[in-house]
Amino acid sequence: MIVVDQVSKQFKLTGKQKREMGVSQNSHDAVSNVSFTCKPGRIFTLLGPNGAGKTTTLRMISTMLKPTSGSIRIAGFDTVEESQKVRGKIGFLTGATALYARLTPDEIIKYYAGLYGMDDAVFKERKEKLFDLLDINDFAGRRIGKLSAGMKQKVSIARTMIHDPEVVVFDEPTVGLDVITSRNIIKLIRSCREDGKTVIFSTHIMGEVSLLSDDLAIIHRGKLLYNDTYENFLAQKKTRSIEDEFIRLLGEE
């Protein structure tokens, strides 16, 4: 369960940033007064154009950034007060994420299992299951730098899921991936839902929205424009395609 309650995030702007953005105020509201809830066994989609505040929101959920105001609770723990416990419950994957090129999949998975404080026996069982499922065994001893993009993606998935997280956060997970490797991610997100995990994923790709969403929130310029089930979104839409509806809601036309 993820409960985001009236969360805002302001970034201080440097002189250079102010000039670049053509603004005079000293801070920029990346996210303002956003509230939503992601439930277990459902996929929550955060849809928005670039710079809408998706990454900032997901970084606050995964405790990397602290909200300026408001609060976030993950599996019952506060992201600021109990950030370590929250991180133990979360699996985090972004499209930009890379792996340590000089280590092998075996070493990387072991490293993260250690950081998640996993018990040795549990780790071994879990690793075996994931490596079998993702077909990693064949290249488990090769350096990451020597692997193909698809193989790396599989290792990233294993890395995200090794500690069997209750909540999984995907920040534009398919960015820069080809159709086949994107497919692995889509499959992963679906299997998380089947396992009863709470899933939040951000995207700006409409195809993914229709493929995956149970619940949908649309964010633009830091503000939430829509927040309901995907079913309701489809039922209420006033235009023909979901893309048109998205544009209409942004008010950009």
Next chain:
Amino acid sequence: MKKAFIIFKKEITDTLRDRRTIIMMIVIPLLVFPLIMNLVVRIGSSQKAKAEERILKVGLVTQGNAAQLKESFLERADMTINQEVDMENIEKLVQEKKFDFVIVLAADFDQRIKDNQSGQLDLYYKTSSENEIGKRRILKIINSYRKDLVDHRLSGLNLDSSFITPLNIADHDLSSLQEKFGEYAGGFLPYFFVIFCFMGAMYPAIDLAAGEKERATIETLLATPATRLQIVMGKFLVVTLAGIISAAISIFGLYVAVKQTDKIPAKILDVIQNIVEWQSIALLLSLLIPLCVFFAAVLLSLSIYARSFKEAQSIMTPMNLIVILPAAIGIMPGIKLDLTTAMIPILNVSLASREIIAGTIKLGLLLEVYASLFLLAGVSLYFCVRWFNREEVIFRGN
């Protein structure tokens, strides 16, 4: 702290697989002293031997004077003596290197010697590094002739040679060879150690923070339950260790260099081997450890601030100068370890190392050096952890 250790272990593995780091941390420090020593000894001795063996082209114009001097020159196998010199063009002949040296005696040379006056001898040559030793050889012959002339005159007056040497100077330098060596080489050796300490720590520092940002692995690391302090400690230990290893390897390289050369005079070798004794090395290392801690904390802080590998490098390259400068001041003569200099980081290590090598280090000052270094190391580590906790530093630029 188990998680800090997990991070430490992973970073060590990662670092040791990086070719760039291995070259900077192990290969260069290991080779630099043996190479420098070999090069200096080899080039030095071969140049010297060349200059000594070179056959000098000497023009000798005696105009019938100084038969004994002429004999001395003609006896020499290492010189070709030409007595047919065009007197009008002596300078041109020397300029054009037809002769290395031309010696001209005045026509009235013998007559003036006989009259107890000074005979005129002109020596023409061009100064150059290879002529330096040649000139010494020429002057040796001339001086020996002059001594004969002086002895002859003195004996004509029934005087002993002590008549013209009323002062007998005996030089008693009581400083030991080790002290002298400490004074000279003692300055530049620690200079190298300090630089290796810094260079060895630099690449791992860049790789472990800015590199992690650039490769976008830092987010996944920050998303784990490891605390920022644990992350910093794990990384920081690796960077510190890299600096220490680098410096220690350079000391080992020095040891190897000393062992493999046979051209070093036995006396100096004794002194160097004295320095390479374990007590001195242990003391030197004990200074380098807090210095490495300081370097590691500063480098890691800068590295986490930088957005990319490149930016980190461009921030740190000028730092090299900041490190080299105080280390270089330590080489200058006259600057001593005292209550003030013992507080100045890097310089104090340089000066204290010099005194350790010379065997003259005072405990009080050594403790002050430690205190200064540990204080600084602590402060820089504190800032390093603080920076890792700041969102705007970690996510600077995105």
